[in-house]
Amino acid sequence: MSSLMNALSNWLVNPRRNPLARLHMHAVSSRLRKYGLRYDDLYDPYFDLDIKEALGRLPMEVVDARIQRLKRAMDLSMKHQYLPEHLQVRAPSFPLDLDLSIHIMVVIVVTVASEAQQVPFRGYLSDMLALVKKENAEREALGALPLYQRTLP
Helix, strand or coil: CHHHHHHHHHHHHCCCCCHHHHHHHHHHHHHHHHHCCCHHHHCCCCCCHHHHHHHHHCCHHHHHHHHHHHHHHHHHHHCCCCCCHHHCCCCCCCCCCCCHHHHHHHHHHHHHHCCCCCCCCCCCCHHHHHHHHHHHHHHHHCCCCCCCCCCCC
């Protein structure tokens, strides 16, 4: 029964299989692209201290780029504007039955050709966040004290 529920939940959130998830992903992607943001920029370090820890472990260039994207998005939002169209270059959408190696080669060529391309779902925080959560779970399983108190400001 749990494997059936697991398969159903994987189908519901997988944009390659579920057309509604694909529509939602395209809507979120276009909205983020209009402001020049990435999906990982939406994580709030003041709400979850694991995110704050993960951001602290990232290279300074990545964190600075995140801060600049957030500042630009806030500025555009306050002005009720979007990024200019030439900066909102869309990543090409290919049919899902296309050979993956051809798809990867085309995306690489398009990415190199267009430096200003916005790629909202290219993650930079997820791997480090998973590592921090894994370390905290291991620390809790061993009975060690937490590194920080989990209180909301």
